[in-house]
Amino acid sequence: MSTLSSSAHCRSFCSSPSSSAYGHNRIAVSSTFQKQFVPRKVSLQSNRKTWSTVVCMQDGAVAARVTSIENKTPLKKLKDGLLSVTSPEECKDAAGFDINKDKSSVSITVVGASGDLAKKKIFPALFALYYEDCLPEHFTIFGYARSKMTDAELRNMVSRTLTCRIDKRENCGEKMEHFLKRCFYHSGQYDSQNNFAELDNKLKEHEGGRVSNRLFYLSVPPNVFTDAVRCASLSASSANGWTRVIVEKPFGRDFESSSALTKSLKQYLEEDQIFRIDHYLGKELVENLSVLRFSNLIFEPLWSRQYIRSVQLIFSEDFGTEGRAGYFDNYGIIRDIMQNHLLQILALFAMETPVSLDAEDIRNEKVKVLRSMRPLELEDVVIGQYKSHTLGGVTYPGYTDDKTVPKDSLTPTFAAATLFIDNARWDGVPFLMKAGKALHDQRAEIRVQFRHVPGNLYNRNFAADIDQATNELVIRVQPDEAIYLKVNNKVPGLGMRLESSNLNLLYAARYSKEIPDAYERLLLDAIEGERRLFIRSDELDAAWALFTPVLKMLEEKKTIPECYPYGSRGPVGAHYLAARYNVRWGDLVLEK
Numbered sequence: 184m185s186t187l188s189s190s191a192h193c194r195s196f197c198s199s200p201s202s203s204a205y206g207h208n209r210i211a212v213s214s215t216f217q218k219q220f221v222p223r224k225v226s227l228q229s230n231r232k233t234w235s236t237v238v239c240m241q242d243g244a245v246a247a248r249v250t251s252i253e254n255k256t257p258l259k260k261l262k263d264g265l266l267s268v269t270s271p272e273e274c275k276d277a278a279g280f281d282i283n284k285d286k287s288s289v290s291i292t293v294v295g296a297s298g299d300l301a302k303k304k305i306f307p308a309l310f311a312l313y314y315e316d317c318l319p320e321h322f323t324i325f326g327y328a329r330s331k332m333t334d335a336e337l338r339n340m341v342s343r344t345l346t347c348r349i350d351k352r353e354n355c356g357e358k359m360e361h362f363l364k365r366c367f368y369h370s371g372q373y374d375s376q377n378n379f380a381e382l383d384n385k386l387k388e389h390e391g392g393r394v395s396n397r398l399f400y401l402s403v404p405p406n407v408f409t410d411a412v413r414c415a416s417l418s419a420s421s422a423n424g425w426t427r428v429i430v431e432k433p434f435g436r437d438f439e440s441s442s443a444l445t446k447s448l449k450q451y452l453e454e455d456q457i458f459r460i461d462h463y464l465g466k467e468l469v470e471n472l473s474v475l476r477f478s479n480l481i482f483e484p485l486w487s488r489q490y491i492r493s494v495q496l497i498f499s500e501d502f503g504t505e506g507r508a509g510y511f512d513n514y515g516i517i518r519d520i521m522q523n524h525l526l527q528i529l530a531l532f533a534m535e536t537p538v539s540l541d542a543e544d545i546r547n548e549k550v551k552v553l554r555s556m557r558p559l560e561l562e563d564v565v566i567g568q569y570k571s572h573t574l575g576g577v578t579y580p581g582y583t584d585d586k587t588v589p590k591d592s593l594t595p596t597f598a599a600a601t602l603f604i605d606n607a608r609w610d611g612v613p614f615l616m617k618a619g620k621a622l623h624d625q626r627a628e629i630r631v632q633f634r635h636v637p638g639n640l641y642n643r644n645f646a647a648d649i650d651q652a653t654n655e656l657v658i659r660v661q662p663d664e665a666i667y668l669k670v671n672n673k674v675p676g677l678g679m680r681l682e683s684s685n686l687n688l689l690y691a692a693r694y695s696k697e698i699p700d701a702y703e704r705l706l707l708d709a710i711e712g713e714r715r716l717f718i719r720s721d722e723l724d725a726a727w728a729l730f731t732p733v734l735k736m737l738e739e740k741k742t743i744p745e746c747y748p749y750g751s752r753g754p755v756g757a758h759y760l761a762a763r764y765n766v767r768w769g770d771l772v773l774e775k
């Protein structure tokens with residue numbers, strides 16, 4: 184019988200039964216290997232430090248050792264190249280059984296549990312993980328916020344947001360009931376150590392003397408981040424396991440405020456306890472980007488200035504800022520979408536091959552590419568703001584019609600920008616970004632436009648503009664996840680007419696399994712201590728360094744955004760921006 188821990192089961196269930204989801208230089212675990220592998224836990228005491236060591240033994244000899252100092256993050260140790268493990272979980276996982284079974288617990292506290300994100304995303308994601316048996320055996324979920332609520336009221340609130348997986352509805356009600364029984368609530372102020380100490384007592388009761396691992400999810404407005412981290416860290420940290428904090432965006436408004444936030448968080452937390460979330464990194468197709476690039480021979484040789492003419496990162500929503508305009512007006516679309524979600528995708532897209540799939544190796548490569556980028560200039564940016572528009576008898580409100588937005592607000596709800604990476608691979612290739620609210624459709628996609636075929640024998644056989652006859656690889660992140668490649672093809676018949684057609688990998692047609700929500704993946708990663716999809720502080724610095732000068736210029740010059748009607752394709756300025764580099768936005772070309 185398998186004795187894998189819950190999350191190991193979940194990962195292996197989702198990928199392959201004998202290897203980890205990520206690799207980590209790991210070797211596949213054969214059944215004989217499992218038998219030979221004996222993990223032991225020992226505690227050592229030196230002058231001032233407590234060392235807790237998990238040793239994976241093989242035939243009486245040390246095969247791998249994972250050491251945690253003062254119960255902080257384990258250090259990676261390699262012995263004889265046999266196995267590389269970065270956490271006790273990996274050691275036990277590789278060994279095939281859980282040395283801490285029945286001895287450890289995970290408590291997840293959602294700080295700001297009464298809020299929009301908690302209801303919309305965090306509790307449903309936690310339920311989905313529970314549903315898929317991905318949460319550890321001993322877990323407890325606490326909601327924490329100032330609002331007064333009983334456990335029953337929290338459960339009632341959460342139950343209204345839960346949905347079941349399409350393919351397994353039968354026992355859903357039962358699962359929900361069990362899940363809700365593991366959810367509790369504690370009301371407190373975000374700046375009260377006493378209130379967090381009360382939470383600590385409640386957590387201890389639920390942990391029942393087991394090793395306590397604690398995850399705090401900061402789902403509160405940014406002005407509360409530091410207080411909440413101070414109080415959680417001083418009054419409710421785990422005494423004998425790990426303590427991790429997921430921090431939601433925005434991580435500051437510019438380079439300076441972001442650095443100040445990092446500095447204040449680091450008064451209470453080590454960098455490796457901070458999990459800065461960018462939920463786009465948890466999306467299935469963003470996760471697949473590296474797989475596409477690095478595990479297919481056909482793409483990587485083309486992935487450079489030699490063959491790629493432009494790369495486009497496009498985000499659009501067909502609704503406005505309704506409900507979140509109070510937050511949005513202080514940030515705008517560049518900070519809301521470009522500086523984080525689109526830039527993170529760009530970094531993954533453009534980075535060099537990492538040494539391994541280890542979090543630090545990947546994040547090192549992302550930082551390198553971000554630091555090779557040219558800070559944005561004012562002339563490389565177009566901004567817009569949506570206005571009221573009547574369509575089919577329905578009048579859609581303009582951005583400044585929202586009561587929480589000042590009438591003279593210059594906050595952009597749309598932006599397009601051209602970025603450049605000044606390195607050998609990407610020199611001169613325009614990376615075009617476009618993000619907007621209240622546009623004609625909802626989509627997030629990456630478009631890779633390839634160069635012309637030199638001396639193309641078939642130029643005269645295209646019915647359409649030759650400019651549209653170049654190959655384009657489209658990675659559609661959402662909706663209707665797909666990867667398709669536009670190729671030129673002969674129209675069947677006696678003549679010789681060519682047209683562009685799609686080689687299409689449409690996920691819904693290829694895979695029957697429902698795609699997990701990004702928050703599910705990221706929460707599971709945080710529980711497992713996997714940092715690969717979270718933003719390291721130097722990545723964040725590099726991202727802000729790129730955008731801060733232009734954001735300041737736009738604000739200082741009080742640049743007036745170009746108007747565009749609600750539900751339109753955005754301001755025309757975006758077309759001119761692309762045209763300057765002899766490029767067209769791929770999403771505006773009619774696709775067959």
Ligand SMILES: NC(=O)C1=CN([C@@H]2O[C@H](COP(=O)(O)OP(=O)(O)OC[C@H]3O[C@@H](n4cnc5c(N)ncnc54)[C@H](OP(=O)(O)O)[C@@H]3O)[C@@H](O)[C@H]2O)C=CC1
Pocket residue numbers: 295296297298299300301328329330373401402403404405407431432433510
């Ligand atoms: N909602 C979304 O779609 C997204 C949100 N985010 C980020 O996630 C975090 C949470 O977002 P969201 O849930 O929308 O935020 P909310 O505005 O809903 O705030 C969450 C909770 O924080 C408390 N709160 C609200 N305002 C204040 C304040 N001024 N001072 C102290 N406490 C306050 C409230 O709880 P109580 O009064 O009970 O204490 C509220 O229920 C934010 O940082 C946001 O930027 C990121 C991506 C998307």
Ligand SMILES: O=C1O[C@H](COP(=O)(O)O)[C@@H](O)[C@H](O)[C@H]1O
Pocket residue numbers: 462500519520627
């Ligand atoms: O972070 C944010 O993302 C959402 C879009 O996320 P999605 O997963 O629904 O595509 C966006 O609406 C919001 O403005 C922004 O803060």
